[in-house]
Amino acid sequence: MKTAITPTRAENFSEWYQNLIAAADLAENAPVRGCMTIKPYGWAIWELMRDQMDKRIKACGVQNAQFPLLIPINFFNREAEHVAGFAKEAAVVTHYRLKMIDGVLQPDPNAKLTEPYIIRPTSETIIGDAMARWVQSYRDLPLKLNQWVNVMRWEMRPRLFLRTSEFYWQEGHNAFATHEDANADARKMHRVYGDYMREVLAIPSIMGEKTPDERFAGADHTYTLEHIMQDGKALQAGTSHDLGQHFAKSFNIQYLDTDGQLKYAWTTSWGVSTRMMGGVFMTHSDDDGLVLPPLIAPHQVVIIPITRTENADALNAYAEQLGARLSAADVRVLVDTSDMRSSDKMWKWIKRGVPLRVEIGAREMDENIISITRRDLGKSSKQTMTADAFVADVKNILAQIQQDMYNAVVERNKTMIHDVADLAALESALESGKIGFFRIKYDLTMNDQFNELVEKYKISRRCLDDADQQYVFVAKSY
Amino acid sequence: MKTAITPTRAENFSEWYQNLIAAADLAENAPVRGCMTIKPYGWAIWELMRDQMDKRIKACGVQNAQFPLLIPINFFNREAEHVAGFAKEAAVVTHYRLKMIDGVLQPDPNAKLTEPYIIRPTSETIIGDAMARWVQSYRDLPLKLNQWVNVMRWEMRPRLFLRTSEFYWQEGHNAFATHEDANADARKMHRVYGDYMREVLAIPSIMGEKTPDERFAGADHTYTLEHIMQDGKALQAGTSHDLGQHFAKSFNIQYLDTDGQLKYAWTTSWGVSTRMMGGVFMTHSDDDGLVLPPLIAPHQVVIIPITRTENADALNAYAEQLGARLSAADVRVLVDTSDMRSSDKMWKWIKRGVPLRVEIGAREMDENIISITRRDLGKSSKQTMTADAFVADVKNILAQIQQDMYNAVVERNKTMIHDVADLAALESALESGKIGFFRIKYDLTMNDQFNELVEKYKISRRCLDDADQQYVFVAKSY
Numbered sequence: 001m002k003t004a005i006t007p008t009r010a011e012n013f014s015e016w017y018q019n020l021i022a023a024a025d026l027a028e029n030a031p032v033r034g035c036m037t038i039k040p041y042g043w044a045i046w047e048l049m050r051d052q053m054d055k056r057i058k059a060c061g062v063q064n065a066q067f068p069l070l071i072p073i074n075f076f077n078r079e080a081e082h083v084a085g086f087a088k089e090a091a092v093v094t095h096y097r098l099k100m101i102d103g104v105l106q107p108d109p110n111a112k113l114t115e116p117y118i119i120r121p122t123s124e125t126i127i128g129d130a131m132a133r134w135v136q137s138y139r140d141l142p143l144k145l146n147q148w149v150n151v152m153r154w155e156m157r158p159r160l161f162l163r164t165s166e167f168y169w170q171e172g173h174n175a176f177a178t179h180e181d182a183n184a185d186a187r188k189m190h191r192v193y194g195d196y197m198r199e200v201l202a203i204p205s206i207m208g209e210k211t212p213d214e215r216f217a218g219a220d221h222t223y224t225l226e227h228i229m230q231d232g233k234a235l236q237a238g239t240s241h242d243l244g245q246h247f248a249k250s251f252n253i254q255y256l257d258t259d260g261q262l263k264y265a266w267t268t269s270w271g272v273s274t275r276m277m278g279g280v281f282m283t284h285s286d287d288d289g290l291v292l293p294p295l296i297a298p299h300q301v302v303i304i305p306i307t308r309t310e311n312a313d314a315l316n317a318y319a320e321q322l323g324a325r326l327s328a329a330d331v332r333v334l335v336d337t338s339d340m341r342s343s344d345k346m347w348k349w350i351k352r353g354v355p356l357r358v359e360i361g362a363r364e365m366d367e368n369i370i371s372i373t374r375r376d377l378g379k380s381s382k383q384t385m386t387a388d389a390f391v392a393d394v395k396n397i398l399a400q401i402q403q404d405m406y407n408a409v410v411e412r413n414k415t416m417i418h419d420v421a422d423l424a425a426l427e428s429a430l431e432s433g434k435i436g437f438f439r440i441k442y443d444l445t446m447n448d449q450f451n452e453l454v455e456k457y458k459i460s461r462r463c464l465d466d467a468d469q470q471y472v473f474v475a476k477s478y
Numbered sequence: 479m480k481t482a483i484t485p486t487r488a489e490n491f492s493e494w495y496q497n498l499i500a501a502a503d504l505a506e507n508a509p510v511r512g513c514m515t516i517k518p519y520g521w522a523i524w525e526l527m528r529d530q531m532d533k534r535i536k537a538c539g540v541q542n543a544q545f546p547l548l549i550p551i552n553f554f555n556r557e558a559e560h561v562a563g564f565a566k567e568a569a570v571v572t573h574y575r576l577k578m579i580d581g582v583l584q585p586d587p588n589a590k591l592t593e594p595y596i597i598r599p600t601s602e603t604i605i606g607d608a609m610a611r612w613v614q615s616y617r618d619l620p621l622k623l624n625q626w627v628n629v630m631r632w633e634m635r636p637r638l639f640l641r642t643s644e645f646y647w648q649e650g651h652n653a654f655a656t657h658e659d660a661n662a663d664a665r666k667m668h669r670v671y672g673d674y675m676r677e678v679l680a681i682p683s684i685m686g687e688k689t690p691d692e693r694f695a696g697a698d699h700t701y702t703l704e705h706i707m708q709d710g711k712a713l714q715a716g717t718s719h720d721l722g723q724h725f726a727k728s729f730n731i732q733y734l735d736t737d738g739q740l741k742y743a744w745t746t747s748w749g750v751s752t753r754m755m756g757g758v759f760m761t762h763s764d765d766d767g768l769v770l771p772p773l774i775a776p777h778q779v780v781i782i783p784i785t786r787t788e789n790a791d792a793l794n795a796y797a798e799q800l801g802a803r804l805s806a807a808d809v810r811v812l813v814d815t816s817d818m819r820s821s822d823k824m825w826k827w828i829k830r831g832v833p834l835r836v837e838i839g840a841r842e843m844d845e846n847i848i849s850i851t852r853r854d855l856g857k858s859s860k861q862t863m864t865a866d867a868f869v870a871d872v873k874n875i876l877a878q879i880q881q882d883m884y885n886a887v888v889e890r891n892k893t894m895i896h897d898v899a900d901l902a903a904l905e906s907a908l909e910s911g912k913i914g915f916f917r918i919k920y921d922l923t924m925n926d927q928f929n930e931l932v933e934k935y936k937i938s939r940r941c942l943d944d945a946d947q948q949y950v951f952v953a954k955s956y
Contacts (some may be wrong), residue, residue, distance in 0.1 A: 028611075030546045031550060031553070031604070031607055032546040032549070032595065032604075035546040035547075035548065036546075037543070037544065037545050037546065037608055038543060038544040039543055040541035040543045040623070042543075042544065042546050043541075043542050043543045044541070044542070044796075046544075047542065063518035063521075063522070064518065064522070064525065065515070065517055065520075065521045066515065066524075066646065067508070067515050067522050068508045068510040068513040068514075068515065068644055069547075069597070069628055069630070069644055070510045070513065070569075070644070071510070072510065073511060073576065073583055073584070075509070076576075076583070077583045082579040083576075083583065087575065087576040087577070087914050088575055088576075088581065089574070089575070090574070090575060091548075091571050091573075091574055091595075092571060092572065092573040092574070092575075092576060092578045092585045093569050093570060093572075093597070094570065094571075094572045094573065094585060095569075095570040095572065095594075096566040096567070096568070096569055096570070096632040097565065097566055097568060097570075097632065098551070098554075098566075098568045098570060098596065099565070105551055105555045105561065105565065106551070106594070107570045107572060107594055116573075116584070116585055117510065117569075118576065119547075119571070119597075126508075126509070126510075129509055130515055133506075140563060145518070148627070150547055150627070150628070152547070153576040153754055154575065166547055166548070168544065190799075215884075260654050312799045323912070356514065366642070367629075376894075388773045449671070455862075
């Protein structure tokens with residue numbers, strides 16, 4: 001059977017992904033090393049993802065603010081693990097002026113910065129510095145801040161959405177009076193992310209804590225959400241960190257407690273990024289292109305009038321009318337009256353993953369009926385109904401698609417998670433080419449043997465199992 | 479009379495502004511040269527401004543996208559006027575890694591970029607490069623793109639919101655088949671801005687075209703919106719540029735026309751930024767602090783229960799109840815049940831410019847009445863009404879405040895615009911210390927004499943008068 005995307009997932013998952021992004025017109029490589037340009041259709045998806053996340057974040061009592069893009073090197077250098085984790089991929093600003101010298105435009109040697117800046121890879125340091133000023137007494141705590149910004153981590157092997165030098169994210173930074181409060185909040189934001197991914201992205205998360213070697217650079221605990229892609233590889237979709245007092249001590253975030261003592265605060269940070277978009281695309285899409293959950297689809301319904309020259313005007317007008325009724329019912333709808341051929345339109349919107357496709361031909365118009373097809377189920381789901389019935393039911397249909405898409409991933413994941421008894425069993429499973437997540441009993445004394453397998457099979461410890469922390473999930477990953 | 483902000487506007491406008499920003503907790507200088515940190519209250523205002531502008535932009539058929547932060551120097555260098563206009567304030571990225579050398583963390587000499595990047599001061603170049611790929615035929619035009627991003631122009635004399643090295647803005651970039659279409663659209667976006675500023679920011683704009691010496695670097699026509707601050711100085715609140723074919727030719731944006739000919743497109747760009755926030759603050763505020771138009775106020779109403787120890791719980795609960803009724807009526811309301819003294823609460827929210835203050839004491843609660851005071855009119859506007867009447871009328875009261883604030887600026891501006899007959903009259907007005915905008919008949923042959931006055935009195939040509947382009951507005955400016 002011919003598919004809209006070649007190669008198919010089964011033939012070459014990685015090329016399929018690349019061609020999917022292009023076919024759905026989501027993004028392209030930018031003329032800046034490792035960076036992407038997010039095209040209008042891709043950015044519209046991100047805006048929907050962002051706005052729904054932003055609401056949930058604000059509902060937690062978090063306030064948005066905006067901190068500088070540039071970070072003085074000495075800030076960055078104050079927390080040892082942090083700098084070790086990020087220095088290798090930092091974009092460095094060294095000059096503040098360009099000059100034409102010998103016909104070449106270049107950094108002006110007379111405008112060299114005494115202390116260079118780096119473009120933020122993450123903002124614990126610059127926000128820690130602000131918190132030290134903003135937190136004076138116990139009354140100022142908890143302090144809960146978030147920002148939606150671009151960050152940069154120099155990337156040698158970029159892949160659109162999954163790994164790019166510049167990416168877009170929210171980074172939350174909270175400060176508390178006690179470690180108990182901080183840790184509870186890091187776990188709470190972890191759950192907020194899990195709820196969001198289930199309810200908005202239609203993706204179940206494997207939720208757990210990172211092992212020490214996989215923690216954020218400067219954290220005591222890192223809680224992660226791991227998603228299983230269709231090729232069995234893991235994608236880290238979000239993390240929430242209990243930073244202990246690492247940054248509070250490096251940046252002197254102190255508060256006067258009720259007992260009159262000056263104490264260090266306890267901080268957390270938590271973030272999700274445009275990387276999560278790559279996860280959504282790889283989780284739900286098929287060999288005909290993108291499949292979008294209705295809650296994040298820029299067009300939830302596309303109406304395609306199947307016109308012939310003699311009836312185009314009437315049919316387009318009829319389609320516009322139906323579109324207006326759906327808009328009034330608060331559905332995001334697009335009526336495609338462009339002058340492309342009907343079958344080209346159909347494939348265009350299939351490839352872009354519009355959840356519901358409505359087709360109306362001359363006969364349907366006369367009988368006041370329509371055909372609808374669900375993107376997630378494909379052709380076999382095609383059914384006919386009256387326009388009135390559709391308008392009355394469209395919200396339910398979209399909710400059903402959202403739920404069914406989630407359920408489908410839950411079912412698939414069941415076939416992707418394997419319990420293995422020991423390292424030998426893990427090795428033989430990997431050797432046999434089995435894909436997915438492997439769950440294995442784990443303790444630190446196994447690390448040497450473990451690391452051999454990590455090296456040999458390019459796997460990593462994804463997280464400890466929240467249900468029983470003696471077990472760890474292991475997988476190949478993006 | 480004691481004022482909440484000292485010095486007052488009359489005593490020292492520039493210090494007043496600085497203290498206003500601090501008193502309203504809007505922003506602070508960042509530990510990065512020339513940059514600011516926008517605090518939660520300031521950012522909440524920006525989110526309201528941004529979201530209302532974004533809706534208007536999308537209503538024009540513009541699509542949001544996201545282009546890279548970094549621009550290769552050679553891109554930047556392709557349009558001669560453009561590079562001349564921005565090279566002197568460019569932040570330059572030269573390395574992609576840090577290394578500890580002799581105990582000092584510094585740019586790794588082995589990770590020097592072959593070609594440096596600059597942090598975007600504006601994105602005509604990188605978007606022009608994308609447009610060259612995205613525009614192939616006349617069917618692809620018009621192409622209307624926008625992005626909400628941070629940009630950077632190195633600033634030696636920064637002032638919060640008004641002039642900072644990093645700032646936040648939207649930049650629209652449109653491409654058309656003909657110059658007529660492009661110019662008409664540049665003018666249209668100019669009007670969209672004017673409508674927004676009048677309707678949302680409650681500020682009338684002086685709308686006109688920039689004289690050649692004040693144009694954007696690389697534009698054929700720059701349309702500007704000039705606002706008159708309370709000290710008579712001008713603030714440029716937004717611009718819309720007809721870029722002719724400058725960037726289309728530099729970046730090879732060509733389309734195949736209906737006649738089979740390959741033609742260069744015509745492009746425009748248009749932007750408003752966080753600088754506009756400084757204009758809002760300087761336009762509406764008074765000696766007691768910020769005054770916010772209701773449409774951009776994070777809290778449109780603040781409810782202050784005037785509690786005593788014995789009735790605090792009951793009164794706070796009563797206030798919360800009223801708050802819930804206002805929230806249900808879609809009003810942004812804050813009930814201040816914090817443990818500050820009532821008078822401190824009152825001054826806190828006066829300084830932060832909340833449009834309507836509701837006070838409820840024990841007697842009011844018993845009688846089911848409240849006191850309301852308008853921030854824009856001050857104490858004299860205090861009146862008593864039943865809680866029910868207030869809930870029923872609050873939307874109208876807020877709309878009235880919005881309208882009255884606009885009218886007040888219109889009235890004040892009338893005293894700030896002066897017709898002058900000739901350059902001698904202009905000089906004597908400036909010499910006498912008259913403040914505001916001066917409208918004078920102008921042609922390019924006067925430029926030498928004009929430039930002497932520009933130099934001597936630190937004035938500038940703000941714009942040609944839209945009503946009669948033989949006249950130009952002249953003023954000191956921010």
